[in-house]
Amino acid sequence: MRRADVQPCAKTEMKPVSPWFLPRASEGSRHTWGAVILGLMSRPIVSGGEVPVNLSSTWTEEAGSQIICHVELYPILLIKHALSKRLEGARVKWFIDNEAAKDSLVAGFSASVVSRKLVLQFYREQFSKPSANWFARVPSYSNIADGPSRG
Numbered sequence: 001m002r003r004a005d006v007q008p009c010a011k012t013e014m015k016p017v018s019p020w021f022l023p024r025a026s027e028g029s030r031h032t033w034g035a036v037i038l039g040l041m042s043r044p045i046v047s048g049g050e051v052p053v054n055l056s057s058t059w060t061e062e063a064g065s066q067i068i069c070h071v072e073l074y075p076i077l078l079i080k081h082a083l084s085k086r087l088e089g090a091r092v093k094w095f096i097d098n099e100a101a102k103d104s105l106v107a108g109f110s111a112s113v114v115s116r117k118l119v120l121q122f123y124r125e126q127f128s129k130p131s132a133n134w135f136a137r138v139p140s141y142s143n144i145a146d147g148p149s150r151g
Contacts, residue, residue: 029053029056029057030050030053031050031051031056031067031071032048032049032050032051033048033049033050033051033071033072033074033075034046034047034048034075035047035048035075035079037079037083040083040086040087040090049075049078051071051074055074056070056071059114062113062114063112063113063114063115067114068098069098069100069101069104069110069112069115070112070114070115070118072096072097072098072100072101073101073104073105073115073118073119073122074118076094076096076101076105076122077118077121077122077125080122080125080126081125084125084128084129085129087129087131088129088130088131089130089131090131090132091131091132091134092131092132092133092134093134093136094133094134094135094136095136095137095138096135096136096137096138097137097138097139097140098137099137100115101115102135102136102137104116104118104119105119105122105133105135106135108120108123
């Protein structure tokens, strides 16, 4: 089993950024996610999407029917990859609506093979463009990304 190594972020002037994420509950083979990103630009960035069916099908084959943790990790990896240059050197607060996903990111490891792959990919991005990350759980009713996750 592999675990992501911890790498300190360079001590520079850090910019605060606060992404919020909330994937929706699964409906059959459809899995959606939403994101509200604050502090990166002058206005919030609001985004959402659907996990590709071929990807969620692969997760189901490898991990069984309970893939909500993977659905939670997926948009975090997408945002980390897509905004890696902008997030580099930032203090990033990741508000996550799933305890297992949050714990996997904090530990840099998951017992689930699929979650572990996603977490390791997040940390590959982290090592190439480091940011100071803080992961916290936010309940659905308090999550401002609830609307974007519904489409």
